[in-house]
Amino acid sequence: MLPFLESEFGNPNSIHSLGQRARYAVERARTHVAELIGAEDPSQVIFTSGATEGNNQVLSSYPNGAVSPFEHSTVREPAAAFGLELLGSEDLLIIPPKKPFELISCMTVNNEIGTIWHPGQLNYSAEHVHSDITQAVGKIPIDLTNLSFATFSGHKFFGPKGVGGLYIESTAPKVLFFGGEQESHVRAGTLNVAGIVGMGAAAQIASDELDSSYARAKKTSEHCS
Numbered sequence: 001m002l003p004f005l006e007s008e009f010g011n012p013n014s015i016h017s018l019g020q021r022a023r024y025a026v027e028r029a030r031t032h033v034a035e036l037i038g039a040e041d042p043s044q045v046i047f048t049s050g051a052t053e054g055n056n057q058v059l060s061s062y063p064n065g066a067v068s069p070f071e072h073s074t075v076r077e078p079a080a081a082f083g084l085e086l087l088g089s090e091d092l093l094i095i096p097p098k099k100p101f102e103l104i105s106c107m108t109v110n111n112e113i114g115t116i117w118h119p120g121q122l123n124y125s126a127e128h129v130h131s132d133i134t135q136a137v138g139k140i141p142i143d144l145t146n147l148s149f150a151t152f153s154g155h156k157f158f159g160p161k162g163v164g165g166l167y168i169e170s171t172a173p174k175v176l177f178f179g180g181e182q183e184s185h186v187r188a189g190t191l192n193v194a195g196i197v198g199m200g201a202a203a204q205i206a207s208d209e210l211d212s213s214y215a216r217a218k219k220t221s222e223h224c225s
């Protein structure tokens, strides 16, 4: 990461060699992040400023959607702002919706009490399922099966702050930031190269250490239950 703060000032969208070195580093980071979250192809990962941005982008695309009652404020508040419904709950179970939605959003690991849900297995009538996987990445294996979208932040697996990703299975959500062709036209704006490279390095380490991190998380969970 440090060379991209000290001397490697290229913009990955520039065609000169300095730019292309930055592009190479960004794509390498994309591969490491894709591997950590279990994406089939690195191109399914879009770099963002973090989970807040990704959550806003996904939820703003599907006003005919619903969110679980256990979500972080970065899902709950945009859901309210964009007119999505809030699902009910019984203890820590989500009450299945009685009507179909275009999108259901359910986090994978809760940020307060660590409860784990399996959004891809909910089997609700929804065209798309989104999961905020922020608290799961690097701690438990991620299962992207049946998910259209997943969102996360690099700093939760010891990358730098202010950088994260949006996983897109196949159909991109609506554009939130217009004005540039970066990130396959899904997210305009010059890439945060140093942040992305730092997150890529953190992802590589997190993948290598996933077995022990998962074992530690399970032990903590058993201790607390």
Ligand SMILES: Cc1ncc(COP(=O)(O)O)c(C=O)c1O
Residues within 6 Å of the ligand: 049, 050, 051, 052, 053, 072, 074, 107, 109, 110, 111, 132, 134, 135, 153, 162, 164
């Ligand atoms: C579950 C969850 N979602 C989203 C966020 C927001 O992340 P960021 O502030 O990096 O965008 C957090 C941050 O704590 C979180 O725990």
